Amino acid sequence: MLCxxxxxxxxxxxxxxxxxxxxxxxxxxxxxxxxxxxxxxxKTKVIMVTAVETQDKIEEAMRAxxxxxxxxxxxxxxxxxxxxxxxxxxxxx
Numbered sequence: 162m163l164c165x166x167x168x169x170x171x172x173x174x175x176x177x178x179x180x181x182x183x184x185x186x187x188x189x190x191x192x193x194x195x196x197x198x199x200x201x202x203x204k205t206k207v208i209m210v211t212a213v214e215t216q217d218k219i220e221e222a223m224r225a226x227x228x229x230x231x232x233x234x235x236x237x238x239x240x241x242x243x244x245x246x247x248x249x250x251x252x253x254x
Contacts, residue, residue: 165189172198177205179247181240184211184218192221199226206247210235 163171164187172180180198182191195207206228211218214232222230229243 165191165194168194169197172202172205176202178251179206179208179244181208181210181244184209184213184222192218192225195222195227196225204251206251208240208243208247210240 166188168180168182168186169189171177182194182198184191186194191209191211195209198205198207203226207226209222209227209230210233211230212233219230228247231240231243
């Protein structure tokens with residue numbers, strides 16, 4: 162598992178279309194990483210995948226620009242479908 166600082170470095174290096182982030186990460190939490198990613202890469206789709214399912218965290222993530230918020234345990238089928246939808250939306254499919 163990457164920390165938030167490492168996640169930001171990966172986004173800078175690879176410029177991905179979709180990023181999966183947890184809320185709880187060492188050094189920099191996922192919400193802070195989300196904000197920083199969206200500041201520099203507003204078109205990057207960010208899906209929060211986390212065990213933290215409090216309503217205030219969900220709302221905070223969505224206000225910060227999360228494109229979805231999926232709680233664990235999760236359905237890999239649902240996650241795969243959601244990631245593909247995000248990629249398709251960027252491609253205009």
